[in-house]
Amino acid sequence: MSSSDSHGRRGLNGRVVAQGRLARLRSRFSGGAGGGPLALDDEVVVVAGSDDDAIASSVALDASSWRSDEEVILRHDLELPPERVAEAVAVAAIDGYEVVGDERWGSRPGSADDRLEVLVLARVQLLDAMHLSQERSRMASLGSRHGGIARRWSVLQRPSGAAGH
Numbered sequence: 555m556s557s558s559d560s561h562g563r564r565g566l567n568g569r570v571v572a573q574g575r576l577a578r579l580r581s582r583f584s585g586g587a588g589g590g591p592l593a594l595d596d597e598v599v600v601v602a603g604s605d606d607d608a609i610a611s612s613v614a615l616d617a618s619s620w621r622s623d624e625e626v627i628l629r630h631d632l633e634l635p636p637e638r639v640a641e642a643v644a645v646a647a648i649d650g651y652e653v654v655g656d657e658r659w660g661s662r663p664g665s666a667d668d669r670l671e672v673l674v675l676a677r678v679q680l681l682d683a684m685h686l687s688q689e690r691s692r693m694a695s696l697g698s699r700h701g702g703i704a705r706r707w708s709v710l711q712r713p714s715g716a717a718g719h
Contacts, residue, residue, distance in 0.1 A: 591625065591678070592624075592625040592626070592627065592678045592711075592712065593678065594627060594652060594654070594676055594677075594678065595658070596627075596712060597712065597713065598627055598659070598710040598711055598712055598713075599710060599711065599712075599713050600659070600708050600709070600710050601618050601619045601620045601621070601626075601709050601710065601711050602614055602615055602617075602618030602619075602620045602708070602709040603629075603706065603707055603708035603709060604706065604707065605705060605706040607694070610683075610687075611683040611684075611686040611687040611690065612683035614686075615681075615682075615683050615686065615709070618709070619714065620681070620709055620711065621711060621714070622681070622682065624711055624712070625678055625679065625680055625711070626678070626679065626680070626681045626709045626710060626711050627676050627677070627678055627709075627710040627711070628676065628677055628678075628679055628681060628686070628689055628707070628708075628709060628710075629654070629659070629674060629675070629676040629707065629708040629709075629710060630651075630674070630675045630676070630689070630690075630693040630704055630706070630707050631663050631672060631673070631674050631704075631705045631706040631707070631708075632672070632673045632674075632675065632693060632696065632697045632702055632703065632704050632705060633665045633666065633667060633670040633671070633672055633673070633697070633702045633703050633705050634670060634671055634673055634697065634700050634701060634702035635669065635670060635671070635700070635701045635702060636670075636671045638700040638701050638702065639671055639673055639700075641700060642673060642696055642697075642700040642702075643673070643675075645696060646675050646696060649677070649692070650677045650679075651675040651676065651677045652675065652676060652677065653673065653674065653675060654674040654675070654676050655674070659708075659710060662674065663705065663706065666705070670702055672705075675693070681709060686707075686709070689707075690704070690707055693707070
Protein backbone atom coordinates (compact mmCIF):
# COMPACT_ATOMS: atom_id res chain seq x y z
CA MET A 555 0.00 0.00 0.00
CA SER A 556 1.43 3.35 -0.98
CA SER A 557 1.10 6.50 1.10
CA SER A 558 -1.29 7.89 -1.47
CA ASP A 559 -3.63 4.95 -0.74
CA SER A 560 -3.86 5.87 2.95
CA HIS A 561 -5.74 8.91 4.13
CA GLY A 562 -5.32 10.91 7.29
CA ARG A 563 -2.66 12.52 9.38
CA ARG A 564 0.21 10.28 10.46
CA GLY A 565 1.64 9.93 13.94
CA LEU A 566 5.20 9.74 15.23
CA ASN A 567 5.49 6.12 14.09
CA GLY A 568 4.34 6.86 10.53
CA ARG A 569 0.94 5.16 10.93
CA VAL A 570 -2.34 6.88 10.08
CA VAL A 571 -4.00 8.30 13.20
CA ALA A 572 -7.77 7.88 13.39
CA GLN A 573 -9.60 11.21 13.60
CA GLY A 574 -12.82 11.86 15.43
CA ARG A 575 -15.80 13.46 13.71
CA LEU A 576 -15.01 16.93 15.06
CA ALA A 577 -11.40 16.80 13.81
CA ARG A 578 -12.55 15.64 10.35
CA LEU A 579 -15.11 18.44 10.19
CA ARG A 580 -12.57 21.03 11.33
CA SER A 581 -10.02 19.85 8.73
CA ARG A 582 -12.60 20.28 5.93
CA PHE A 583 -12.97 23.96 6.78
CA SER A 584 -9.38 24.76 7.75
CA GLY A 585 -7.54 24.81 4.49
CA GLY A 586 -7.21 24.06 0.84
CA ALA A 587 -5.57 21.14 -0.88
CA GLY A 588 -2.27 21.89 0.84
CA GLY A 589 -3.86 21.58 4.28
CA GLY A 590 -4.69 17.88 4.00
CA PRO A 591 -2.51 14.96 4.96
CA LEU A 592 0.96 15.00 3.44
CA ALA A 593 1.82 12.44 0.75
CA LEU A 594 5.13 11.38 -0.80
CA ASP A 595 4.17 13.01 -4.09
CA ASP A 596 3.35 16.44 -2.59
CA GLU A 597 5.50 19.49 -3.27
CA VAL A 598 8.03 19.62 -0.44
CA VAL A 599 11.38 21.18 0.41
CA VAL A 600 14.24 19.96 2.58
CA VAL A 601 14.05 21.68 5.99
CA ALA A 602 16.63 19.60 7.88
CA GLY A 603 19.14 16.86 7.25
CA SER A 604 22.66 15.62 7.71
CA ASP A 605 25.22 13.07 6.63
CA ASP A 606 27.07 13.43 9.96
CA ASP A 607 26.36 10.51 12.31
CA ALA A 608 27.72 12.49 15.25
CA ILE A 609 25.22 15.35 15.09
CA ALA A 610 22.39 14.99 17.59
CA SER A 611 18.90 14.94 16.11
CA SER A 612 17.80 17.68 18.51
CA VAL A 613 20.69 19.92 17.42
CA ALA A 614 19.95 19.35 13.73
CA LEU A 615 16.24 20.06 14.17
CA ASP A 616 16.83 23.12 16.36
CA ALA A 617 19.11 24.62 13.70
CA SER A 618 16.59 23.99 10.92
CA SER A 619 13.36 25.49 9.62
CA TRP A 620 11.42 22.32 10.60
CA ARG A 621 7.88 22.99 11.84
CA SER A 622 7.13 20.56 14.66
CA ASP A 623 3.35 20.74 14.37
CA GLU A 624 3.28 19.64 10.71
CA GLU A 625 3.82 16.27 9.09
CA VAL A 626 7.13 15.57 7.40
CA ILE A 627 8.55 13.22 4.85
CA LEU A 628 11.47 11.49 6.53
CA ARG A 629 13.99 10.38 3.91
CA HIS A 630 16.98 8.09 4.34
CA ASP A 631 19.70 7.44 1.74
CA LEU A 632 21.38 4.07 2.22
CA GLU A 633 24.19 2.41 0.28
CA LEU A 634 23.86 -1.36 -0.01
CA PRO A 635 25.22 -4.22 -2.09
CA PRO A 636 22.82 -4.64 -5.04
CA GLU A 637 22.00 -8.23 -4.08
CA ARG A 638 20.78 -7.09 -0.62
CA VAL A 639 18.54 -4.19 -1.72
CA ALA A 640 15.31 -6.21 -2.17
CA GLU A 641 15.59 -7.73 1.29
CA ALA A 642 16.27 -4.31 2.88
CA VAL A 643 13.27 -2.81 1.04
CA ALA A 644 11.03 -5.59 2.38
CA VAL A 645 12.20 -4.97 5.96
CA ALA A 646 11.75 -1.19 5.65
CA ALA A 647 8.26 -1.64 4.20
CA ILE A 648 7.15 -3.25 7.45
CA ASP A 649 7.61 0.16 9.07
CA GLY A 650 5.85 2.03 6.26
CA TYR A 651 8.90 3.10 4.26
CA GLU A 652 8.63 3.26 0.48
CA VAL A 653 11.34 3.30 -2.15
CA VAL A 654 11.81 6.62 -3.92
CA GLY A 655 13.15 5.69 -7.33
CA ASP A 656 12.90 9.05 -9.04
CA GLU A 657 14.38 12.51 -8.63
CA ARG A 658 11.33 14.31 -7.20
CA TRP A 659 13.47 15.91 -4.47
CA GLY A 660 16.51 16.71 -6.58
CA SER A 661 19.15 14.57 -8.18
CA ARG A 662 19.71 11.15 -6.65
CA PRO A 663 22.89 10.86 -4.63
CA GLY A 664 25.74 8.81 -6.01
CA SER A 665 27.42 6.06 -4.06
CA ALA A 666 30.84 6.65 -2.54
CA ASP A 667 31.62 2.99 -3.32
CA ASP A 668 31.16 1.54 -6.84
CA ARG A 669 30.18 -1.83 -5.33
CA LEU A 670 27.17 -0.32 -3.52
CA GLU A 671 23.79 0.84 -4.79
CA VAL A 672 21.96 3.89 -3.43
CA LEU A 673 18.56 3.12 -1.91
CA VAL A 674 16.30 6.04 -1.01
CA LEU A 675 13.54 5.26 1.50
CA ALA A 676 10.87 7.66 2.75
CA ARG A 677 7.68 7.80 4.78
CA VAL A 678 5.26 10.43 6.05
CA GLN A 679 5.01 11.02 9.79
CA LEU A 680 4.98 13.57 12.57
CA LEU A 681 8.44 14.09 13.97
CA ASP A 682 10.31 15.03 17.12
CA ALA A 683 13.98 14.67 18.02
CA MET A 684 13.51 11.38 19.88
CA HIS A 685 11.69 9.71 16.99
CA LEU A 686 14.19 11.08 14.48
CA SER A 687 16.97 9.53 16.55
CA GLN A 688 15.11 6.21 16.63
CA GLU A 689 14.63 6.23 12.86
CA ARG A 690 18.26 7.17 12.23
CA SER A 691 19.31 4.26 14.42
CA ARG A 692 16.85 1.92 12.69
CA MET A 693 18.27 2.86 9.27
CA ALA A 694 21.88 2.54 10.46
CA SER A 695 21.02 -0.96 11.69
CA LEU A 696 19.20 -1.83 8.47
CA GLY A 697 22.19 -0.71 6.43
CA SER A 698 24.65 -2.60 8.61
CA ARG A 699 22.62 -5.83 8.63
CA HIS A 700 22.52 -5.75 4.83
CA GLY A 701 26.20 -5.06 4.24
CA GLY A 702 25.98 -1.32 3.74
CA ILE A 703 25.53 2.00 5.49
CA ALA A 704 22.97 4.73 6.11
CA ARG A 705 24.61 7.66 4.31
CA ARG A 706 22.25 10.59 4.94
CA TRP A 707 18.83 11.58 6.28
CA SER A 708 16.55 14.48 5.35
CA VAL A 709 13.35 16.00 6.67
CA LEU A 710 11.04 17.48 4.04
CA GLN A 711 7.91 19.60 4.51
CA ARG A 712 5.58 21.67 2.41
CA PRO A 713 7.06 25.09 1.66
CA SER A 714 6.35 27.59 4.41
CA GLY A 715 3.21 29.52 3.60
CA ALA A 716 1.75 26.76 1.41
CA ALA A 717 -2.04 26.57 1.25
CA GLY A 718 -3.54 25.64 4.58
CA HIS A 719 -0.47 26.78 6.60
